[in-house]
Amino acid sequence: MTTATLRLATPTPFERMLRQAALGLARHVDRRIAARAERRDIALDMLREQQARKQDPRAVDHALAQLGLPRR
Template sequence: MVTATLHLVSPTPFERVLQQIAAALTSHVERRILARAERRELALDLLREQQTRRHDPRQVDHLLATVGLPRR
């Protein structure tokens, strides 16, 4: 009777495969979450930099001149 109980405690080969698949899927999802968080952080840094950067009015005039439009 004891051997039957011990046999039921260990996972079956199918259950082991399912555990491996679940572990692989979990690690894949965690990597994607981290990558998305890094991309979001980079995007926020770029946005903050663009919003705090002062625009040079002479640069706008120069860009307008290069396109061929009259200056302001």
């Protein structure tokens, strides 16, 4: 009787396959979440750096001159 009980308590091959698939999917999702968080951190750092840079008042005039447009 104990062998019958033990056989019922162990997962079937299909259940083991499903468990492995679920673990693989969870790892994939975790990697995507981590990569997205890293990209977000990089974007925020770039935004902070861009906002911290001093604006050159002549930059717009220079860009307009390069396009051949009259200055402001």
